[in-house]
Amino acid sequence: xxxxxxxxxxAFENRIRLGIMSALVVNDNLDFNSLKNLLxxxxxxxxxxxxxxxxxxxxxxxxxFLNRKPNTNYFATNKGIAAFxxxxxxxxxxxx
Amino acid sequence: xxxxxxxxxxAFENRIRLGIMSALVVNDNLDFNSLKNLLxxxxxxxxxxxxxxxxxxxxxxxxxFLNRKPNTNYFATNKGIAAFxxxxxxxxxxxx
Numbered sequence: 407x408x409x410x411x412x413x414x415x416x417a418f419e420n421r422i423r424l425g426i427m428s429a430l431v432v433n434d435n436l437d438f439n440s441l442k443n444l445l446x447x448x449x450x451x452x453x454x455x456x457x458x459x460x461x462x463x464x465x466x467x468x469x470x471f472l473n474r475k476p477n478t479n480y481f482a483t484n485k486g487i488a489a490f491x492x493x494x495x496x497x498x499x500x501x502x
Numbered sequence: 503x504x505x506x507x508x509x510x511x512x513a514f515e516n517r518i519r520l521g522i523m524s525a526l527v528v529n530d531n532l533d534f535n536s537l538k539n540l541l542x543x544x545x546x547x548x549x550x551x552x553x554x555x556x557x558x559x560x561x562x563x564x565x566x567f568l569n570r571k572p573n574t575n576y577f578a579t580n581k582g583i584a585a586f587x588x589x590x591x592x593x594x595x596x597x598x
Binding site for chain 2: 407408410414419420422424428429432444445446497501
């Protein structure tokens with residue numbers, strides 16, 4: 407069980423980050439407002455957790471223009487998807 | 503997804519508390535040393551997280567004597583089991 411606990415990722419202990427990551431693994435990509443509405447967060451709260459996940463290189467983003475307005479799309483990286491799967495597997499192991 | 507995030511229990515965000523609760527849901531009861539060894543924790547660290555879970559009334563304990571030595575057994579309460587199931591269901595919902 408010790409080894410399983412080590413496989414739980416501290417980055418996903420926070421439920422908002424777990425939510426962001428789930429959303430970006432399930433969906434191909436989501437822009438800031440979609441994530442905000444999906445998770446029911448304030449701009450500041452979402453921005454702060456996105457920053458943490460970007461620092462870990464678990465997500466990345468792409469800035470585009472939609473009707474001349476800047477729009478930022480967020481994606482899970484391969485590293486992020488692998489870390490997320492490892493975390494979810496560890497939870498499943500815990501329950502065995 | 504907002505509603506699902508709300509069903510994630512803050513008490514189980516911490517991976518050690520998630521580990522303790524999993525251990526007490528899967529096993530009928532565990533004493534302090536068994537929990538400590540199972541999760542690979544120090545006395546202080548385990549005691550601190552047990553205290554948090556006791557405060558939430560998610561676990562309870564029973565003091566006994568084993569070969570004249572005091573021994574404390576920990577159990578998940580019905581409230582704790584229900585909270586844990588809700589948390590795990592929310593994680594499963596997130597992944598859909």
